[in-house]
Amino acid sequence: MRMVYGLVLLVGVALAGVAVYMAQGYIAQAQSERDALLAAQARAPELVRVVVVKRALKYGERFSQADLEVIGVQAGKTPEGIFNAISVPMGTDPAFATVFYDGETRPRAALRSFEAYEPLLASKITAPGVDAGIMANLAPNMRAFTINVDIASGVSGFLRPGDLVDVYWYGQSGQREVTKLIEANLRLIAIDQSADADRSEETKIARTVTAEVSPSQVASLTLAQATGRLTLSLVGNNDTMEVGAIEVDRNSLLGISEEEAVAVEAAKVCTIRSRKAGELVLVEIPCTN
Incomplete structure (x- = not known):
């Protein structure tokens, strides 16, 4: 009988030892996984809050708070003009960019197309309650001026809203025929009656283009259009050259x-x-x- 008790005691001690060994192994593994997780978290990049659209938006389409969502994006890897919140109370620090303020019920509109879960950018949407169009594209204190064009003066129909153009004037100056650069890097905000920079229809010849100009430029362009012929020259995306004053007459063209x-x-x-x-x-x- 004593041998049975002794055997049971021995088996119990052995099982207890095995349990302790297994518990130590489990604790060690858990501590190792915890340390690895903490190390991975320490190495993980900082995330910032970015507002994205939950569905695709077309040019001019309105959206509200229900169409937006906030996700985390690696800091330093976001485009300029992102929003950090969908809605915050009035008086919040302006550095914390928000799409709406609490209580705002007016929708905003897209100034270009967005794909689902694409970040919302301040330069690509209108103010609350404002629909897309020329008014939404104008910078503060600027004006819209329309220039008549044809296939030659309008760069064969390749112009799009958002493009930059140089404007050349051709006409009589005294007894001379002169071509002169009168405005450089004007931003186009509409082609014919469309302000959609993402228009995808095949190239067509525009009859008018509308540019963003200052009040003084309105006066000079009005006179130029009435006294001669205007021609547009498309400025490349990577252009950084200062063109300066350009004027050519027939004698200088022919080397006389x-x-x-x-x-x-x-x-x-x-x-x-x-x-x-x-x-x-x-x-x-x-x-x-």
């Missing part, structure tokens, strides 16, 4: 010096034909061109 031009004008003889007593007579007259 001023002295040569004066000599040619002086040597020019203009005549008209007339009949006198039945004979053809050439009569010299002042040259007008």
Whole structure:
């Protein structure tokens, strides 16, 4: 009987030892996993709150708070103009960018198309209660000015809202025919009646383009359009060159010096034909061109 008790005691001690060993192993494994998780968290990049759209939006489509969601994005890997919150109370620190303030019920509208879960950008949406269009695209204190174009002056229909263009004027300056750069890097905000920068229809020739200009530029462009012909030149996305003043007349285009031009004008003889007593007579007259 004593042997049975002793055997049971021995088995119990052995099982207890095994249990202690297994518990120590489990604790050690748990501590190792905890340490690895803490190390991974320490190495993980900092995340910032970014507001995204939950569904695809087309140009001009309205959206409200229900169409938005907040996700975490790695700090330093976000585009300029993101929002950090969908809605916050009035008086919140302006550095904390929000799409709406509490109590705002007016929707905003998209100034370009968005894919689902694409970050919402301040420059690509209107203010609350404002629909997409020219008014929404104008910067503060700027004006919209429309320029008539055709296939040649309008860059063959390749212009889009948001493009930058240089404007050249061609006309008479005194007795000279002149082409001159009058405005550089004007931002287009509409093509014909469309302000949609994402329009995807095939290229078509525009009849008008609308540019964002200052009040003084409105005056100069109005005079230029009334007294000559305007031609647009598309500025490349990577263009950084300062073009400065550009003016070309016929003499400089052909490489004729001023002295040569004066000599040619002086040597020019203009005549008209007339009949006198039945004979053809050439009569010299002042040259007008």
